Amino acid sequence: MPYPPECKMPDLTQLETLSNRLIVQMLVGEPGVTKKFSLYRRNIIRLIEKALLEYEQARQVILDQIKEANRPAKEMVKTGRYIDFSSFTNHMEDCINAIRRIYKLLERIKAEKVSPFIPREIRRLVESKSADIAELRNQVEHIDEIILKDELAPNK
Numbered sequence: 433m434p435y436p437p438e439c440k441m442p443d444l445t446q447l448e449t450l451s452n453r454l455i456v457q458m459l460v461g462e463p464g465v466t467k468k469f470s471l472y473r474r475n476i477i478r479l480i481e482k483a484l485l486e487y488e489q490a491r492q493v494i495l496d497q498i499k500e501a502n503r504p505a506k507e508m509v510k511t512g513r514y515i516d517f518s519s520f521t522n523h524m525e526d527c528i529n530a531i532r533r534i535y536k537l538l539e540r541i542k543a544e545k546v547s548p549f550i551p552r553e554i555r556r557l558v559e560s561k562s563a564d565i566a567e568l569r570n571q572v573e574h575i576d577e578i579i580l581k582d583e584l585a586p587n588k
Contacts, residue, residue: 529573
C-alpha cells in the first residue's frame with residue numbers, strides 16, 4: 433500500500449477539553465438538572481474526548497506514514513521499520529463508534545422531560561449528521577458482509 437502524499441485531517445489538539453469544565457458541576461451539582469441528564473452529559477463528554485483522542489491518533493498514523501515515505505530507502509531497510517496500516521483504520525473505527533454513541537445519547541437527552549434547551553439549529557445539525565455517521569459506522573462494522581456480497585465499490 434503506498435504512503436499517503438499528504439494529511440488533510442485538521443489538527444484538533446488545540447480544542448479545550450470539556451471534562452475540565454465538568455469537574456465543578458460534578459462536585460457541586462446543578463439545580464434543576466436531573467440525575468439522569470447529568471449522567472448522560474458526563475458520558476457524552478467522555479465520548480467526545482475519546483473520539484478526539486482516537487481521531488488524533490489516526491491522524492498521527494498518517495503523519496508518521498508521510499514521514500516514513502520521506503526517509504531514504506537505505507534507512508528504511510536498515511532499521512526494518514514499517515508502518516502498521518491497520519492502526520489508522522482501528523483508530524478511526526473507534527472514533528466513529530464514539531460519535532455514534534454520542535448521537536444516541538443526545539436522542540435520549542432530547543426525550544428527557546427536564547432537559548436544558550438546545551437551539552433548533554444545533555438539533556437539526558445533529559440530526560442531519562447522525563444519519564451519515566450511522567451509515568459510515570455500519571459500513572465499517574459490517575465490511576466483512578459487504579466484501580462477501582461483492583458490494584465494495586471500486587477504488588474503496
